Amino acid sequence: MNSPTTKIAVFGAGSIGCYLGGLLKSQDADLVFIGRSRLQHAVKQNGLTLTHFQNAPIHLGAEKVTIKTSSSALSDCDLILLCTKSQDTALAAQDILKHAKPGAHVISCQNGIRNVAVLKEELGTAFKVSGAIVPFNVTPNGSASYHCGTGGTLHFEHNLPDDVCLAFNKAGQATQYGGNFEGDQWAKLLVNLNNALNTLSGGTLRESFSQKDYRRAFACVIQEGLDVAKTKDIEVGRFNGHSPKAVIKLLKLPNVLYRILMDHIVKIDAKARSSMLDDLEIGRKSEIEYLQGEIVRQGKILGVETYANSNVLDAINTAFEKGMSPKLSGTEILKLVKK
Structure with a gap:
């Protein structure tokens, strides 16, 4: 029997969010980006392009990329990759409380060490909350194009669903879990x-x-x-x-x-x-x-x-x-x- 497909949201689709989500989407993950209208327009015109200083580029046509500008798109998601700036974590948590289904797993993919604590304080016990360490540098490289200029292994505090882990690995992105997080x-x-x-x-x-x-x-x-x-x-x-x-x-x-x-x-x-x-x-x-x-x-x-x-x-x-x-x-x- 096949495992159920994980419905993923990238909440805060900036450089890191677009890169992580793009890797997953290149392997046909069930994923929605939640970002600004200018990103939505850019992807509609150009699709989404990921480049890497060592790996082959990835281009996703506009028809393969779903971008929403409202956090109501969180409503049916099982896994939320939170990629907003750290100063926006508390506001993002309020949107998650309002729109996401209880029990969803929220993973902070942000800089700093306070975000998981802020999320747990804001979200209480209704959601699973954990952290991730994103080791690489991603910068904008044109309209809806993002360039990864350094390498590294994505480090998650807790295990990902099997299909999400497999998608990252098939896209060429190594992952690890637990340890001295x-x-x-x-x-x-x-x-x-x-x-x-x-x-x-x-x-x-x-x-x-x-x-x-x-x-x-x-x-x-x-x-x-x-x-x-x-x-x-x-x-x-x-x-x-x-x-x-x-x-x-x-x-x-x-x-x-x-x-x-x-x-x-x-x-x-x-x-x-x-x-x-x-x-x-x-x-x-x-x-x-x-x-x-x-x-x-x-x-x-x-x-x-x-x-x-x-x-x-x-x-x-x-x-x-x-x-x-x-x-x-x-x-x-x-x-x-x-x-």
């Missing part, structure tokens, strides 16, 4: 602190990391995050197979050694850059409060100094107020974070 989520948070630094530099990730002082600045903000986690008795895990402590050692290497090791350890597309920089350039709100802001907030509670992250937080808030990156050099960013 909280620790691995912290590891991702610490690595994601680079989103802000890349936004301050205004260039690609490759351009940023080619500068030794930029890497030293990144090491500083990670170390503060590790200090906060240690004080909280968090066993920080791994992100894309690497611990933040190991990342710090790598970041401090001379340029020649760094480039040799990076070519073997992490593959980064030449065009890849942070989603925060994209948000800045298109006028969206920043997620900084859920990245550097989280480290600073918890540091204040625990009495842990967060000088570097505090300064980055202030600089990002200023950049978003002005609507443009200050385009700082690695040396200037290092001066910002070092006493």
